[in-house]
Amino acid sequence: MGNRQPRPWIVSDELWSLIEPLLPEPGPKKVEGRPRVPDRQALCGVLFVLHTGIQREYLPQELGFGSGMTCWRRLAAWNEAGVWDQLHVLLLEKLRSNNQLDWERAVIDSARAGHPAGPKSGPSPVDRARPGSKHHLIVDGQGIPLAVSLTGGNRNDVTQLEPLLDEIPAVAGRVGRLRRRPDALLADRGYDHDKYRRLLWQRGIRPMIAKRGQPHGTGLGVFRYVVERTIAWLHGSRRLRIRWERRDDIHEAFLGLAVCLITHRHAQRLCYSG
Incomplete structure (x- = not known):
């Protein structure tokens, strides 16, 4: 068997x-x-x-x-009670203590979760105005989730760049300062805006954002695929593919739990390979 x-x-x-x-x-x-x-x-x-x-x-x-x-x-x-936030930080600290978090670069992206109505939902500008929500995600260079958020489907991705960076927790696990800021941030053309590039520089983060109107071949896709893979893992949980919950706190709870499960799998791989 x-x-x-x-x-x-x-x-x-x-x-x-x-x-x-x-x-x-x-x-x-x-x-x-x-x-x-x-x-x-x-x-x-x-x-x-x-x-x-x-x-x-x-x-x-x-x-x-x-x-x-x-x-x-x-x-x-x-x-x-913040259980999933606390668990996520605990797992990130475990990974950092073993030098398993890649702070050299972080990657940001979003994906839709369709739903007919409810808080934090809205008409999608790219899907015939169908109502829905968005999952916004930022990961480290390996695809380990650092922060996630839920918004209406009509929210522009770039408007969530700063809020999502602010959601990255301060991670201990090593001697010295807590870490919550990546060295660089990679993003696709949906985040192409000079204002947000300046804001990233002000935070001490190097923007690596694809530009609109430019041909493909920037090479960023070699590194950006990790966030798409992590989104696929999130939506491997069927409850997150389509947002059925009218209550946004319940959907956010499922989202936070799924992020913890993905982070825990990374920590488990560390144990097995160590």
């Missing part, structure tokens, strides 16, 4: 050991009745929805996840 791949919604002991200390203490039960579904089982339910894209009300009860509403409430509470 060969080695079977682990199901992606199963939380490993190693990953749970990182997540459990970050979870907020549960509040008192308002109504007596069934015992509280353990957090680890609820997280497995959240991951099942993230990977399969299934609607929460159809979450298989026989797998022991608890109800879809239970998983939704836990996900919202954990996101509000």
Whole structure:
């Protein structure tokens, strides 16, 4: 039969050991009745929805996840408590402590996530004005996610350049200063604007942005492909391909969790190769 791949919604002991200390203490039960579904089982339910894209009300009860509403409430509470932000920083620090973050260059890009309506959505200017949202992502030179954000589909990519840079956390892990600024930023023609080049220089970041009207062959694509690959990994989680959630905080929670999972895989590769 060969080695079977682990199901992606199963939380490993190693990953749970990182997540459990970050979870907020549960509040008192308002109504007596069934015992509280353990957090680890609820997280497995959240991951099942993230990977399969299934609607929460159809979450298989026989797998022991608890109800879809239970998983939704836990996900919202954990996101509000900043669990995914804290986990992401923890993983980045682990990578930096082993000199596995490439700060020489970062790469930025975005991708659409269609949705009929809801906060942080808007008509796409490139898709017949269909409503939707955008995922904006910045990665290091290897494709490790540094920051992610959600906006309406009508937001111009370049307007999110500074906000996304501001979202990069200060990463410890080595002696000396915390690090949160790459040496250079690579981007496609959608970010071609002299104003933002000047802003990057002011931050001490060298802009490497393709120019409109110029023929292909700049060579930047050799380095920019890593962000496209990471976006493909994000959208490998079916719940992120199309934004079904009307609540933006729930979709952002799924997005933050997926970023942590990708970063964790990079950290795991470090362990296996070390």
